Amino acid sequence: MGSITIKCPACETKNKISDIKQHLHLRCGKCRQSLDMRSHVVPVDLGDASMDAFLQVANLPVLVDFYSPTCGPCARLSPLLDSFARQFLGRIIVAKVDTSKNPGCSAHFQIRGVPTLIFFKNGRAVEQILGLPDANQLKVKMEYFAG
Numbered sequence: 001m002g003s004i005t006i007k008c009p010a011c012e013t014k015n016k017i018s019d020i021k022q023h024l025h026l027r028c029g030k031c032r033q034s035l036d037m038r039s040h041v042v043p044v045d046l047g048d049a050s051m052d053a054f055l056q057v058a059n060l061p062v063l064v065d066f067y068s069p070t071c072g073p074c075a076r077l078s079p080l081l082d083s084f085a086r087q088f089l090g091r092i093i094v095a096k097v098d099t100s101k102n103p104g105c106s107a108h109f110q111i112r113g114v115p116t117l118i119f120f121k122n123g124r125a126v127e128q129i130l131g132l133p134d135a136n137q138l139k140v141k142m143e144y145f146a147g
């Protein structure tokens with residue numbers, strides 16, 4: 001689990017926000033100003049301890065990137081997913097799981113190689129992509145699952 005820090009545009013208070021809460025309607029902890037997440041949102045860092053609970057409460061489709069920090073294709077995919085996390089804010093939640101640290105998730109979802117992308121809808125896996133996808137094809141799938 002990670003966090004991001006956002007400076008309130010009204011009172012300049014720095015708000016530290018857990019990455020699992022990025023997709024909620026957020027307000028400044030001090031002055032209650034709405035915080036615009038569009039240029040800040042990052043893929044949610046999920047793992048064995050947080051994956052199930054997150055998928056159960058997610059009120060949007062979720063795309064999870066199962067990756068390994070030592071994998072070249074995963075590293076190439078990463079900036080694309082960072083960009084999609086922002087582009088699809090409010091429509092799809094982009095998340096990631098470091099398979100080297102989360103053997104439970106990897107076993108449960110039968111991850112055989114990285115990167116593997118899985119789309120979840122209503123907590124259920126609905127589509128899986130093994131290997132580095134073409135950026136345009138992935139975007140088309142994102143649009144499809146975003147509805």
Ligand SMILES: [Zn+2]
Nearest residue numbers: 008011028031
């Ligand atoms: Zn404020």
